[in-house]
Amino acid sequence: MPLLTTKGLSRRFGGLRAVDGVDFALMPGEIRAIIGPNGAGKTTFVSLLSGRIRPSSGMIVFDGADITTMPAYKRVRLGVAYTFQITSVFANLTAYDNVALPVQRTLTDGRSKGQVRSGVMAALERTGLADRAGTPAGQLSYGHQRLLEVAMGLALRPRLLILDEPTQGLADSEIDNFVLLVREIAKHATVLLIEHNMPVVMQLADRITVFNSGKILAEGTPEQIRANAEVQDAYLGATHG
Amino acid sequence: MKDASPAKIYALHIGVIALLFALNFVLPDYHQGLFARIMALAVFAMGYNLLFGYVGLLSLGHAMFFSAGLYGAGLAVYQLGWGVPEAFVAGVACGALLALVIGLLALRTSGVAFMIVTMMFAQVFYLLILYFAAWTGGDQGLVIQQPSRIIAIGGASLDLTNPTVRYMSALALFSVVLLITLVLVRSRFGRVLVAIRENEERTKMLGYDTVANKLVAVVASGAICAASGAAYALLFGYIGSSFASVQYSILPLLWVLLGGAATILGPLIGTLFMYYVTDITSGFTSAYLLIVGVALILLVLFFPKGVLGSVRQRWLGWLP
Numbered sequence A: 001m002p003l004l005t006t007k008g009l010s011r012r013f014g015g016l017r018a019v020d021g022v023d024f025a026l027m028p029g030e031i032r033a034i035i036g037p038n039g040a041g042k043t044t045f046v047s048l049l050s051g052r053i054r055p056s057s058g059m060i061v062f063d064g065a066d067i068t069t070m071p072a073y074k075r076v077r078l079g080v081a082y083t084f085q086i087t088s089v090f091a092n093l094t095a096y097d098n099v100a101l102p103v104q105r106t107l108t109d110g111r112s113k114g115q116v117r118s119g120v121m122a123a124l125e126r127t128g129l130a131d132r133a134g135t136p137a138g139q140l141s142y143g144h145q146r147l148l149e150v151a152m153g154l155a156l157r158p159r160l161l162i163l164d165e166p167t168q169g170l171a172d173s174e175i176d177n178f179v180l181l182v183r184e185i186a187k188h189a190t191v192l193l194i195e196h197n198m199p200v201v202m203q204l205a206d207r208i209t210v211f212n213s214g215k216i217l218a219e220g221t222p223e224q225i226r227a228n229a230e231v232q233d234a235y236l237g238a239t240h241g
Numbered sequence B: 001m002k003d004a005s006p007a008k009i010y011a012l013h014i015g016v017i018a019l020l021f022a023l024n025f026v027l028p029d030y031h032q033g034l035f036a037r038i039m040a041l042a043v044f045a046m047g048y049n050l051l052f053g054y055v056g057l058l059s060l061g062h063a064m065f066f067s068a069g070l071y072g073a074g075l076a077v078y079q080l081g082w083g084v085p086e087a088f089v090a091g092v093a094c095g096a097l098l099a100l101v102i103g104l105l106a107l108r109t110s111g112v113a114f115m116i117v118t119m120m121f122a123q124v125f126y127l128l129i130l131y132f133a134a135w136t137g138g139d140q141g142l143v144i145q146q147p148s149r150i151i152a153i154g155g156a157s158l159d160l161t162n163p164t165v166r167y168m169s170a171l172a173l174f175s176v177v178l179l180i181t182l183v184l185v186r187s188r189f190g191r192v193l194v195a196i197r198e199n200e201e202r203t204k205m206l207g208y209d210t211v212a213n214k215l216v217a218v219v220a221s222g223a224i225c226a227a228s229g230a231a232y233a234l235l236f237g238y239i240g241s242s243f244a245s246v247q248y249s250i251l252p253l254l255w256v257l258l259g260g261a262a263t264i265l266g267p268l269i270g271t272l273f274m275y276y277v278t279d280i281t282s283g284f285t286s287a288y289l290l291i292v293g294v295a296l297i298l299l300v301l302f303f304p305k306g307v308l309g310s311v312r313q314r315w316l317g318w319l320p
């Protein structure tokens, strides 16, 4: 049974159909990449999944339950975690406090046990930020803020972790570590990854979904997508010549 | 919050309480009375700071919570003949209940709308006090006489009109509220409140019901401000509608801004400063409000984050 499905999921902004009748299914344990040109509706689509914005029509089912109208904070408690495309850490709080917020949430819910401190340090260590625990997040480098965003997602102990362009702005060496980190995360969670960096997508994804103009243009294994002529035209050919 | 040993933090705050305790024995009579008043009102400022400083909600209606405590306790004694402890509890309960109702309604809004809505409710509260003047004493107010302000404990009795008893009672309330807010803002709940202030959308996406958290903060803030009002009525023996006026909604905002929003000791420093500047300047000029105004402007220019906020920023990053 899929972990997550959408039926006819749509979101309009005025006259613009940002997400347009999307039927989508995600199996537990997979790493799924979403690719597509800018403005294709990828961020809007995952925002609908996380509850950050409301759909105009359609339905979202997570783990057998209809969550279409469920407030975002309740979805998080069910295990849907979302990391923002635009870095949205708490700039005035330390890296430690940024991660303590999701950690203490799972402790309150009874989804994890132990101390806040050990949970925070574990998440910071997995993302390589442990030595920066006391630094205000706003003073971290951009790459480290992206990683902090991932650490916060991890600390929520998600069953589904949605990452929106996590490697944007990372150095090549940081990207290699990031690929290892996602593999590590995927041992315990399903990962939905919006990503522009094709080598990262090809290394990580079990399956790829291609968005264009709010619709799913194609879906398949990395090999199938690479071979798909339509995708070549719409996206791969255009941007990666 | 920067890393600091809890021992250091608690030592500082308990040190301040000890200092205030010692002051009782060295202050001249007049200043002993002034300090008792300042400590009781600093509690009002601390309650306001909890919401304004830590959650980032700017209310312009906190006079209603202060006066809910003031009238809740004062009328219980004056009209119902209750004892002091029961009246104090009644005052706090009135404030907490009022805060719950106002919170449920006002938290549908935020920003400027929240300021206006809280101000409107406070105005309604003020007008109700005037309307029921037969019972509340209206703008004349009511004086609670000495016999009603004596607490009987077994055989002994505590007379709240006695300067030392009054000072120590104000200090006791101040200390309890200081330590409660200190524990609160350093707790998990306090971390969530600050997160809401910094970025409410993001906090929701970490699984927090931000509206519920804000409601708890409004009730806690309302209850603390009511405790201040109840103590004020019982310690100083006067209740009047001026305490419910707009001025008493602005004052705690000023005290907190002066002392340092989102600092634990800032409300005390702000209240102390305002009281003494007013007191000293009114002693030698009738234009004292002008001098108070100039002092305020200078402070805001040189300490934009308030006294303690600036101290924390420049020197003591560990201050809670």
Ligand SMILES: Nc1ncnc2c1ncn2[C@@H]1O[C@H](COP(=O)(O)OP(=O)(O)O)[C@@H](O)[C@H]1O
Binding pocket: A013, A016, A018, A036, A037, A038, A039, A040, A041, A042, A043, A044, A045
């Ligand atoms: N809040 C919004 N209001 C109006 N238009 C929006 C909003 N969010 C996104 N859009 C529009 O919806 C389309 C899809 O945007 P988005 O989901 O961000 O695309 P992607 O993430 O694939 O680049 C774009 O044309 C964008 O301008």
Ligand SMILES: [Mg+2]
Binding pocket: A042, A043, A044, A085
């Ligand atoms: Mg996007």
